[in-house]
Amino acid sequence: MKRLIYIVFLLFGQATASYADTELPITVVRPTTYDAYANIPVGLTHEKAIRQVPAINPGEYFVPPAVGDIPTSKYGDMVKLGRNIFIDTQHYAKRYVGNGLNCSNCHLQEGRKPYASPMWAAYPMYPMFRNKSRDVQTFEGRVQDCFRFSMNGIAPTLDSPEIKALTAYAHWLSLGAPINKELPGRGFARLAKPRDPTPVNGEKLYKEECATCHGLDGKGQKFTNRDGYMFPPLWGGDSFNHGAGMSSVKDCAQFSKANMPLGKGWTLTDMEAWDICTYIWLQDRPWDPRFGWFFNIFAPPTGGN
Amino acid sequence: MKIQKHETEKQLIKMLGLVILGVSVLTLTGCGKKSDESHDAAIAAGKMLAEKGRGSIPACVACHGANGEGLDAAGYPRLAGLNTAYIDKQLQDLARELPPPGVLIEKVSKDYSKTPRIYSDLTVFSPSVRHDAVMSPIAKQLSTTDIHNLAAYYGSLSFQAKPVAADYEVLERGQDLALRGKPEYGLPACVSCHAPDGEGFGAGFPPLAGQPAAYIVSQINKWQTGDRDNDNLSLMRAVADQLTDADKLNVAAYYANRSLTVKGK
Numbered sequence: 001m002k003r004l005i006y007i008v009f010l011l012f013g014q015a016t017a018s019y020a021d022t023e024l025p026i027t028v029v030r031p032t033t034y035d036a037y038a039n040i041p042v043g044l045t046h047e048k049a050i051r052q053v054p055a056i057n058p059g060e061y062f063v064p065p066a067v068g069d070i071p072t073s074k075y076g077d078m079v080k081l082g083r084n085i086f087i088d089t090q091h092y093a094k095r096y097v098g099n100g101l102n103c104s105n106c107h108l109q110e111g112r113k114p115y116a117s118p119m120w121a122a123y124p125m126y127p128m129f130r131n132k133s134r135d136v137q138t139f140e141g142r143v144q145d146c147f148r149f150s151m152n153g154i155a156p157t158l159d160s161p162e163i164k165a166l167t168a169y170a171h172w173l174s175l176g177a178p179i180n181k182e183l184p185g186r187g188f189a190r191l192a193k194p195r196d197p198t199p200v201n202g203e204k205l206y207k208e209e210c211a212t213c214h215g216l217d218g219k220g221q222k223f224t225n226r227d228g229y230m231f232p233p234l235w236g237g238d239s240f241n242h243g244a245g246m247s248s249v250k251d252c253a254q255f256s257k258a259n260m261p262l263g264k265g266w267t268l269t270d271m272e273a274w275d276i277c278t279y280i281w282l283q284d285r286p287w288d289p290r291f292g293w294f295f296n297i298f299a300p301p302t303g304g305n
Numbered sequence: 306m307k308i309q310k311h312e313t314e315k316q317l318i319k320m321l322g323l324v325i326l327g328v329s330v331l332t333l334t335g336c337g338k339k340s341d342e343s344h345d346a347a348i349a350a351g352k353m354l355a356e357k358g359r360g361s362i363p364a365c366v367a368c369h370g371a372n373g374e375g376l377d378a379a380g381y382p383r384l385a386g387l388n389t390a391y392i393d394k395q396l397q398d399l400a401r402e403l404p405p406p407g408v409l410i411e412k413v414s415k416d417y418s419k420t421p422r423i424y425s426d427l428t429v430f431s432p433s434v435r436h437d438a439v440m441s442p443i444a445k446q447l448s449t450t451d452i453h454n455l456a457a458y459y460g461s462l463s464f465q466a467k468p469v470a471a472d473y474e475v476l477e478r479g480q481d482l483a484l485r486g487k488p489e490y491g492l493p494a495c496v497s498c499h500a501p502d503g504e505g506f507g508a509g510f511p512p513l514a515g516q517p518a519a520y521i522v523s524q525i526n527k528w529q530t531g532d533r534d535n536d537n538l539s540l541m542r543a544v545a546d547q548l549t550d551a552d553k554l555n556v557a558a559y560y561a562n563r564s565l566t567v568k569g570k
Contacts, residue, residue: 212509
C-alpha cells in the first residue's frame with residue numbers, strides 16, 4: 001500500500017513536469033529510492049564523473065542490410081558461407097583455427113555492432129597502411145592476420161574459399177557505406193588515460209564485472225550440451241595469442257569500454273577498462289607466432305602465472 | 306641387520322599406504338552414495354510438496370502443470386528441467402520482503418584510485434527482488450528446505466516443448482532480435498547469454514525456449530517496472546530497458562515457437 005501511494009505520488013510529480021507535449025504515455029518506472037545503482041555517488045573524481053552512458057539517436061550509426069536480404073545468387077551463397085564462417089568459425093573454418101574462438105566473439109553481433117570492429121566500417125577502408133606490417137595491406141591480408149593471431153591458427157591462402165567468403169560477407173555488410181571514409185563506430189572506443197593502469201584494481205574489477213561469464217580463471221565457459229564455448233576464454237591455451245590486437249592493453253581496454261559487460265557498454269570508466277585489461281594482459285596465453293619456434297618453446301611463461 | 310631394518314620399514318610404509326588408500330576409497334564411495342541418497346530424498350520430498358501442497362501452501366501442479374510444463378494460456382512458467390540453483394534463487398527472491406519505500410540503499414563508493422583495499426570489503430549489494438502478486442505470498446510460506454527440495458524435484462524433470470504456431474513476420478522479427486539484437490542501439494542478442502537455442506546456460510541464464518510467450522512478456526514488463534530486479538550485474542535490466550512492446554511480443558512468440566528437449570536426471 002505504501003508502495004502504491006509512493007508510485008501515485010511519483011506520477012503526480014511527473015505529470016506536473018513538462019510532459020504535456022509528448023505523445024507517449026508516462027509509464028510507472030522504478031522509484032529512484034530503490035535504485036541502488038543510480039545512487040552511486042558520481043562526481044567524486046574525474047573518473048566517476050564520466051560514468052555516463054551516452055544515449056544513441058536513430059541514424060547515428062550505419063545500419064547494414066538484413067540477413068533476409070542476402071541475394072539468391074552465387075554471390076549470395078558466398079555471403080551466406082561467409083556469415084556461417086563468421087559466427088561459427090569453429091565448425092566452418094575448423095582447420096585454420098588453433099583456439100576456441102569465433103570471429104563474432106570480438107566482432108560482436110555478427111560483425112554489426114558499432115565500436116566492436118564492425119565489418120561495415122572496416123571493409124571500405126582497405127587497402128590501408130598498417131603499422132603492424134609496415135605495409136599497405138588488403139582486406140584479405142588483414143583477414144589472414146586475424147587467423148594467424150586472434151585465432152592462433154594458420155592463415156588460409158588468399159585464393160581459399162574461406163577468405164573469399166569472409167570478404168564477400170564483409171563486402172555485403174558494407175552495402176551503401178562510403179568508400180575510404182571513417183564512419184562513426186569504426187574500430188573501438190577512444191579512451192582517456194588519466195593515470196597509469198594497475199592490475200591490482202584490475203583483478204578486483206575482473207572478479208566483479210567479468211568473472212560471472214568468463215570465469216574466475218579467465219578460461220571462459222564451455223557448453224554442456226555441445227562443443228565450443230558459451231562465453232569465450234580471455235586467456236589460456238584456447239584464447240588469442242600474444243600477437244593479436246586484443247592482447248594489447250590498449251585495444252582490449254577500448255573494446256571493453258564500449259561493449260563490456262555485454263549489454264552494458266560505456267558503464268566502465270576509462271580507467272577501470274585500462275585496469276581490467278592490464279590484469280588480463282598479465283595472464284598466460286599462447287606466444288606470438290612471429291617470434292619463431294625457439295623462443296616459443298624455451299621462453300618462460302608470461303606474466304602473472 | 307641394517308638391511309633387514311630397511312625392509313621392515315619398506316613393508317610398513319607399503320602397509321600404511323594400502324590402509325590409507327583403502328580408507329580413502331571407502332570414504333569416497335560412501336560419500337557419493339550418501340549425497341545421492343539425500344538428493345533422491347530431496348526430490349521425493351519436493352515431489353510430495355509439489356503434488357499435494359501442505360497446509361495453506363497450494364500444490365505447485367495446480368498452476369505449473371502436472372509435470373512442471375507450465376500453462377501457456379495463463380502465462381504460468383514451466384519449471385521442468387530448469388537449473389536447480391536458478392529455481393532455488395528465484396524462490397528465495399520471491400519470498401524476500403520489498404524494501405520499504407523511502408529507504409535509501411546506498412552503495413559504498415569504490416574509489417579504487419584512493420584506498421582500494423579498504424573499500425573492497427565494504428561493498429554493499431542491493432538485495433535481489435522479485436515480486437509477484439500470486440507467487441510471492443506462496444514463496445514466503447516455504448522454508449529453505451522446501452525451496453531446496455522443490456528445486457531438486459523440478460530440476461530433475463524432463464521436458465519436451467510444444468511449439469506454438471505464430472505469424473511468419475512476427476517469427477522473423479523475433480528471430481532477428483534473438484540472433485542479432487539491435488547492434489546500432491547497443492542491444493545484445495538473446496542468444497549471447499541464453500545459449501544458441503534459448504535453452505539457457507547455468508544458474509544465471511534461464512531458458513527462454515519452452516516458456517509460455519505470456520510469461521516472457523510479463524517478466525520483461527516486470528524488469529522494466531522494477532518488480533523484478535535479481536540478476537547478476539543487472540545485465541537483464543539493462544537489456545529489458547531497451548525493449549519496445551513490439552520487441553517483447555515478437556521475441557516471446559519466437560521462443561514459444563522453438564522446439565526443445567530437456568533430458569531429466
